[in-house]
Amino acid sequence: MWEHQLSQLKRDNITIPLPTNIDGWEDDMKKWPKITYSCIFSYFLNSVASDGEAMNNLKSSEAYQYLHSNKVGPVLLKEVVGHNLIYLKADVEPSQSLKVPHHRAWVLVSASGEIQTAGCTCIAGKGRSCSHAAAILWKVNVDWSGSFNPLGPLKKKKLPLVSLGTTTSCGKRRL
Numbered sequence: 159m160w161e162h163q164l165s166q167l168k169r170d171n172i173t174i175p176l177p178t179n180i181d182g183w184e185d186d187m188k189k190w191p192k193i194t195y196s197c198i199f200s201y202f203l204n205s206v207a208s209d210g211e212a213m214n215n216l217k218s219s220e221a222y223q224y225l226h227s228n229k230v231g232p233v234l235l236k237e238v239v240g241h242n243l244i245y246l247k248a249d250v251e252p253s254q255s256l257k258v259p260h261h262r263a264w265v266l267v268s269a270s271g272e273i274q275t276a277g278c279t280c281i282a283g284k285g286r287s288c289s290h291a292a293a294i295l296w297k298v299n300v301d302w303s304g305s306f307n308p309l310g311p312l313k314k315k316k317l318p319l320v321s322l323g324t325t326t327s328c329g330k331r332r333l
């Protein structure tokens with residue numbers, strides 16, 4: 159479990175700066191890690207212990223709404239050199255057209271697509287899982303599953319069901 163500190167993330171002997179303290183982000187879809195549905199599911203499931211709202215954030219149509227109404231800005235990427243970790247971040251437009259700043263959400267994933275931790279400037283983001291961080295993950299996931307078409311409007315689709323027989327690096331559930 160990553161410990162969120164004021165300006166850095168810490169786990170065991172590793173400390174890395176928070177995305178707010180990092181420059182040199184890349185806008186390159188080709189470098190996106192392959193984040194599968196089971197990786198997303200397993201992260202939010204494991205977050206339930208610390209945040210009862212986690213699964214609601216994941217399953218909420220809100221996260222999907224952000225995606226389908228193009229409220230998720232460009233997903234920027236930054237490799238954390240030497241740690242096999244990748245930050246993904248995006249600005250997400252608030253769901254209501256209130257005059258509030260965009261939410262700045264981010265996720266930290268391993269190069270193999272395992273979700274490490276997440277954060278956001280919204281209130282729920284302090285719990286490491288909010289619908290904005292989920293929206294980033296869905297955006298990357300949809301691209302890999304081949305149904306994301308950046309040139310046209312996204313068609314509504316149902317959330318995929320968890321396929322129980324598949325084994326991935328994210329199958330380890332700590333429940």
Ligand SMILES: [Zn+2]
Pocket residue numbers: 261263277278279280281282283288289290291
């Ligand atoms: Zn958020």
